[in-house]
Amino acid sequence: MVATGLSAGSAVAETTLNIGWQQIVEPSRVPQADGAYEKATGAKINWQKFDGGADVIAAIASGSLDIGYVGSSPLTAAASREVPIETIFVVGLIGPSEALAAKGVDKPEDLVGKKIATPFVSTAHYSLLTALKHWNIDPKQLQILNLRPPEIAAAWERGDIDGAYVWDPVLAEIKKTGKVVATSSDVAKWGGPTFDAWIVRKEYAEQHPDVVKAFVKVTGEAYASYRADPKTWDAKSPEAEKIARLTGAKQDEVPELLTGYYFPTLEEQPSEALLGGGTTKAVAATAAFLKEQGKIPDVLADYSPYVSDRWVKDVVASK
DSSP states (O other), X not given: OOXXXXXXXXXXXXXXXXXXXEOOOSTTHHHHHHTHHHHHHOSEEEEEEESSHHHXXXXXXXXXXXXXXXXXXXXXXXXXXXXXXXXXXXXXXXXXXXXXXXXXXXXXXXXXXXXXXXXXXXXXXXXXXXXXXXXXXXXXXXXXXXXOHHHHHHHHHHTOOSEEEEETTHHHHHTTTSEEEEEHHHHHXXXXXXXXXXXXXXXXXXXXXXXXXXXXXXXXXXXXHHHHOGGGSOTTSHHHHHHHHHHOOOGGGHHHHHTTEEXXXXXXXXXXXXXXXXXHHHHHHXXXXXXXXXXXSOOOSOOGGGBOOHHXXXXXXXX
């Protein structure tokens, strides 16, 4: 036996966890800022910021990320291409935190001929296409541009675009001079619900189950803290300061931005509405739409291998 010079404790400390995150205003930004994930997992965490879910998926597929934050549309596209991932936590059911906002548009028909930006294969892109279908507007009647949120903010400021379907905090800036045409709450009522989620690379989950479980536990605790008393996360709270610091959102706007999602608790996660069945159904419905739009080549017969409630169940059982 070759001596490694590492004790059992130091070997655990050497575990590396590569996390791809996005600047979304949500409760788990607080433990991220506090270093709580590092403490709970015992891992060396490399936090990598991404501007959209499609880039997160590409990094996970290449093996350079282990856990990533994505929307339901890029998650669906990845599962449809059989990228080996598991959905481990539903971050939030998207409501007014994503919306289509534009100038010179009083009714949907006014969108014809306009330049509308959105990050392609994102939940916002899916919602835009769903809304256009609901309004019986051919997407080819618009000029739809593929821009990431920071690029959308810059293009809006320059006057290069007429509007965008995007998420906060960029959406909050566009809304100051643009008009909201539809939110993702509206789109959900029209048959296109969207959500954000944390996903894990299956190989990493198999090799480091305790790390994944600890990640889920910390995330769940952040959600429980917010859900227990949202009013304490006011504009002057340390939670709002930490979220603003990481996301670039204005601190006084954080409390309102948090209301743009419904954040499920750990106990709600394995329910039939979410990881216990509803999430799989939502992914399958999204896949059917993406196939119809030519965004994915085929729809899988079963999406359940890409959604797992075992991690949340394990954490709930150990509480």
